[in-house]
Every structure is written in structure tokens, then in C-alpha cells.
Amino acid sequence: MRNDKYDFAGIEAKWQKIWAEEEAFKTVEDPNKEKYYVLEMFPYPSGKLHMGHVRNYSIGDVIARYKKMAGYNVLHPMGWDSFGLPAENAAIKNNIHPFTWTNQNMDDMREQLKSLGLSYDWDREVATCKPDYYKWMQWIFIQFYKKGLAYKKDNPVNWCPSCQTVLANEQVVDGACERCHTPVTKKHLSQWYLKITDYADRLLKDLKDMPGWPDKVKSMQEHWIGRSEGAEVMFKIDGTDKELVVYTTRPDTLFGVTYMVLSPEHPFVAELTKGTEYEEAVNAYVEACAHKSELERTSLTKEKTGEFIGHYAIDPVNGAKVPIYISDYVMMDYGTGAIMAVPAHDQRDFEFAKKFGLDIIPVVDVPDVDLNNLTKAAIAEGTMINSGEYTGLNNKEAIVKITEDLESKGLGKKTVNYKLRDWLISRQRYWGTPIPMIYCDKCGWVPEKEENLPVLLPTDVEFTGKGESPLTTSKTFRKCTCPQCGGEAEREIDTMDTFLDSSWYFLRYCDAKNDKAAFDPAKVNYWMSVDQYIGGVEHAILHLMYSRFFQMVLHDLGLCDAEEPFDNLLTQGMVIKGYTDKDGNYVKAKMSKSLGNVVAPSDIQAKYGSDTARLFILFAAPPEKELDWSDEGVEGSYRFLNRVYRLVNEYINDIRGDETEFAEPVCDSAADKSLNLMLNTAIKKVTEDAGGRFNFNTAISSIMELVNEMYKYKNGEINKPLFNKAIETLLVLLNPFSPHLTEELWNQLGHEDRLYNHEWPKYDESALVKDEIQVILQINGKLKDKLMMPNNSAKEVVEEAARASDRFEEAVSGREVVKVIYVPNKIINFVVK
């Protein structure tokens, strides 16, 4: 029977049951132990696990299991980001309640996760769609409101005509809905916002001191926050008492202003044109812009358009009278919604000026540019010209000087602007946390009393997928009494963006069953921050910035010590697979149904088992890179586990004899020493690669090398204590990657304890020191010979041995040795001429 493949299905089911019965991964706070919080981004319960999930959770599980064995008190929880649109769509399509649908999916996926042997503390499971979670979501929202961080505002918002809901700026991708790719339109609605802009500077500053985050993610957040320093400058509008305020990063170009531009949505537009000959044309233009999608409006290739509005502005530095236009290349929601245009030094203004025949006045002399014959705007640094008293200054100096002078005259001020907008959180959907706010004609917006939380989602609603929030169709939900005056009042009928739910779930895990508070600060302070967070890079901005914002606010509210939620972040790469396209080309792409290159985790588990699936996924590529799925590669990982299985079985049946206890091995023969060296090298490699730098692929390859060495070793004279030690260590090292098989073999060896609790091995530094070391002999940097030298040989000794080498004379061939470079235990290089 020894050549049979091992029974992974039986072994995996057996150990999953035992771990559950023994509550192997239940975690409690223990002040005497160093904690380690490892977290994988919780999934939306779609019902089916995909390979991306398997990769994410396998990475987290190796880290969690390793840290536990290394002696840490490990928190490794799992839960469900279970509010969201798919449940509601399923409700419309299949006439099934979103809760029923979601709950079934959570049950299914929980079983799939358990079948992978992941070491979660399931007692801490959270589901954001359950009242015991969203009650505290509502409570947190109210704390934001009380602190002035939540407000309702009537604003043009991003509207997805297909999903029939508003979207946050972050959810608009290339002018289209990130989910259904329908072009986004603008719509005026009264919506709730969170004041994330109050935290813009802090969100930005902390990034500078987050070495555990990938540069890519930090840079993406930095750009998203988009801090820019400049000045607001006041222009009088000729013939009126109005002052037009613009934002510019280039006050140095004020002498080059030849016209002004207002955004079509700017409030001055109607006021200045009402009843004038320009009104009709301007209104037509504004109207046309309102109907354009975001995509059309922001398209770069588009020709500039605009309308003169019949008024002029006065340049505060030189009194020049310049025409005012409206154009959709100026956005209402950045800066002041109005700009001063300097066509000589801004490409957009240059294009507009060319089209409308406006003046182009250069005011900065940029090296290597012919200012009299500009073909594009001159953006670079240079010396000020045509700029009155500022002429001759470097333009960087002029920025500072002109800003100061404007400030002292009350005509402008230094200003910082951010691209980051406040977070629009209202959603006209059913399957989300009800916003716990009540509108009373007398008192205005009032939060629900905290003792009345949760504001439950009503069940008597209709799902039409059209128009207003489905909550309006409930007969019971909307009407209520005002918490302040007791009069008749109405509830907010929109629900929260689900990104709020996921912005604090990592805190709830610390105290998941608390029914008195969102969490106990003492518990949160024990576990937080998350030591290692793992997830897809697609959350680089949205989830990862919202969570940082929440953490900061909750810190400021005195609810937790940590100001940043995630110390270390690992963004895992996608799982891709090659396929042959319709033209017969072999291409690689993300797994997707439409391409037909999807590999289902359940199929792999059925054919090879979870241990193989985990091992392959960790072995095939380093975690942050793309993983190229290979069926042959999976086969190879399976082969390796069988090789381990056969090796241990051969040891138990044919090699071991009756011994149950072994003394510490003494290595006599060269073969012993070689195996012992390999054994300790493997311990060192796996400890560093799996426990430190998270290069699981190289950790696994060193375990493979150890197994190869053991196969060779057992054909010779076997030192039983040594071989026993190697067998046992092998199982310990492999356990975090493939926990079921190793636990089974450990048990078969006769051990009473469990590997998940076993101490991580330490390597013997002295075993890594070889008596003889290979020193490379180079002539002019080229490899000529390999010399076996005693460890730490002196230069003279090595040089003598090198000169004695057969290859030496031949390679030098009569030339003169001008220099000898010796790197101890590594290399000796002769420079010859």
C-alpha cells in the first residue's frame, strides 16, 4: 500500500473536526503574552469562494499559524461584509429576501473556508448585515454627527442611472459606475456626507511614517488626497460690486492673465447674465453641460468650448481689464470654481485662448523656449518678465513675494487645496445600515436616541430597483416621533454606503459579542493595531483610506489608542491563467467567467485536497506578484506532499524500529553533517522567509531541498536520532503551509500534542558553520576554479592554494598579477595584465 496516494479527503475532514472540537484557534486576551493581529480583508458573501480568496486566506493563515507556533497570542478572525447591492438584485430577480439570500451564502462560504483548514477564531465572526453589528454602526454614525463630522447637504452628486443610486467620487471610474460601468450623470440631491476633508492633512502626513505599507498604495492615497499649495486671489468685477475669488498655484503669472473662466455651475453665472443679451447663449451652454456625462466632460482630447458672459474682471496687480468666460474645463467642486487664465503658462488656458483668439502674454522667461512663438504653454521654471516690480526675480521667489504682497493688501491669501472631497454616504438602497437620523419640522435633523438603537431595517418593503430608496415603500418605517420634541417626524429613508461597515470591522473583531458597546476600549487597545493586513490592491484608496479616517476619528473620540489601523499591509497579486483566445493566441488574464479561464477552488480541493491547493498557491509566486495558475504546477505540489507522506511512512514502518525516545543526535559521518546542515539551513530559511519577509515560495523550496536531501540520505547509513529529528522538524516546518497532512503524520509518529500548538524550531548556529568552505577563484572577475578551504582561511593561505590550482597558470598564461582581492569565505580574484 506504500505507493498509494495519501487519503487527503479523510485526513483533512478528520483534522478539521478535531481542531473545531479542541477549539484550537480560540483566542483570549492575555496581557502576559505578546499579541499578534493578522487580518485578511473580509469577503462579500457572494456564495462562492474564488482563487483570489484562497490566495488571500492562505497567506494570512500561514502567517497566523507561524506566529502562533512562534509563541504569539494570535488574533485571526473572519467575518462578512454582508450588506450590498447583489443581495438586493437577487431579491428582485428571484423574489427572495436579501437576508435569506445573504444568510445562505454566508453559511455556504463558511463551510468552504473551514474546508481549507484556515485557523480562524470563529467565535469572533461578524456579519455587517446583522442588527448586533449595524446597531453599533449607527451608534458610531451618531458620534460622528455629534462631533460635526456628518452633515446633510444639497449638492450635485454622481448618479448611476442603472443602479439607481448615488456614488461616492471614489466609486466613479473613468466617468462610469465602478460596478455596472454605466456612464455617471449629475443629479441634485440632499445627501449625507462625512467630513473626511477635515482629516486630509493627517491622512497625508501619517503616510510619511508608514514603512510597513507598500509605496504603491501610499503614493495612490497621496495622489487621491491631492494636496496643493497656492493662493486665493480677489478680482473685482468691473461695473458691479462683486468680487471674484480664484484659486491658483501660480500667483507669479498674475501679470499674464488675459481672461477669466467660471465653471458653468458657478453661482455668479446667472446673476451676471440675467436680463442681458448674453443670457440666452450662456443658459444654453450651461444646460448643455448639465446633460453631459462625466466621461464626456472630462475627456482630454475634447476641444475647448465656452461662452463670454459680457463682463470683465480687474487684475489686482496691474489693473488690466480681462473678459470673463464660462467653460466646462473648470470644475465647480475644486478650488473656488473659478480661475484666472494664463495661456502663456497653462496648457488648458493656451488651448482655450487659441480657439477664442485671446491674448497670450508671457511673464516667465523659460530657458530654451521661444516666447514670441509659443506652440504650447511654457510650464517650466524661469525668470520673471513683463511683471512690474517683480521682473527679474526667479518665478519661485515671485510666487512667495506676490502672495505676501496680496495678503498685506487684503487682495489674496495663501491657501491649501485638496482633491479629496467629503465622503458622500447616502445610498438609495434597501440592503444597508439605515441612517439613524430623523427629520422634524420644528427641530430639523435629529439623531435617533441611542437607547432606541438599532433602527431596524423594515421587512415590509418592495424591491423594484427603481427610483427612491425601497424603505419608502414600508408602511411602518418612515413615520416616527421626534426624539427631541416628541412631535411627528420622519426617518431618513436612505441607507449607508457599505464602505462604512467595513471601516471599523477590525475593531469589532476585538470584542465581537459586546452588546453594551461597539467594543471595549481595553480589548481594542490590547489587540490594535492590526499587525499584518492582507488583501487586494483594488482597495488601495477606498477601503484603506476610509478605515484610516475612522480609526483617527474613533481615536479622537477617546475610544481607542491607535491612530492608524494597519501597521503592515500586504497587497496580494491577482490570480491569472493563460487561455487561447479566438484568434488562437495564448494570452494570460485575470480569471473570469467570460474568458472561460476560471479554476474553481472546490474542483482543486476535490482532486488534490486543500493542503495541495494551499501549498501550490503559496509556492507558485511571491505573494504580492501575479500568480500564474498552472495545472501541472498543482500536480507538482501534490507530488511533493505524497513524497513527504511516503518518506514519513517508510521511516515509521521500515527505519525507526521500536524507539519512542531519541537522544540529541551526534553527527559523525560526512553524510550526517551534510543532512544536519541542510536541516538547519531549512529551519533558518523557513523562519526568515515565512515568518519575516513573507516569501513563502522560497520557504517552501527550502523544505523541498530538505526532503530531497533526506531521500538521498536514507540510501546510506542512517543515524536514527538525526533522521528522526529531520523527520519531525520537516513536519513542523511544513505545518503552516499544509496543516492537515503534517498534523496527521505527526500523530502517526505517536505524538500526543498537536502541531498547531507546537513550538517553532530554532536552528543551531554551529551546524550552519561548515568546516570547509568553497572559495571561488577568479581571474579578472571570471570564474576559473572552486577551492575547498578551511573556514575563515587567511588571505595568504587561500592565495597559495589558488596559485597551486591547475587552472591558475593556464588562465594567467604568463601575464602579470597586479592585484589580489580576497573576500573571506567567498572569493579570491586575481587582476592580471
Place this chain on the structure above:
RNA sequence: GCCGGCGUGGCGGAAUUGGCAGACGCGCGGGAUUCAAAAUCCCGUGAUAGCAAUAUCGUGUGGGUUCGACCCCCACCGCCGGCACCA
């Protein structure tokens, strides 16, 4: 356009501080075992030349620094990802 990353055998990938390029795995070739096959075990496997020892070339391209460069510097090419009329 701006920002970030990546380019190494037939393939996935190693090389942790500038010191043997190609660990480990896949694939491929050969052998053992077998009546035969599967499975397994062992050996080989960057290119070119050679029976061989060995030599030459070789980490996207071109240059540079160095005794020595996949690694550092300069210029360029290609691919991937993000942002983008943000004044």
C-alpha cells in the same frame, strides 16, 4: 501628461549587503523498476563550439562606475497598474 512597478532559460520563479546567474518547481531527455503501462526512484537539462577537459556568449537596449554589476549611475525601449481639464 504625471505617479508607481516590472523586464532573468521552453515556463513559474531564485540570487536577502555589489561577490559561483538560473535555487526550487513545471516541462523535456535518458536510465532503473514492470510482461507492459501508470505510479515511483535515480541522472541530465541557458545558448554556441567540442568526444571531452574546456572556451566564448548570456539577466530588455546602449553607455558608465568597479578587481568584480541581474544588483549602483546616465540615456533609451517595452509591458503592467494607478491618477488625470484639479487651475
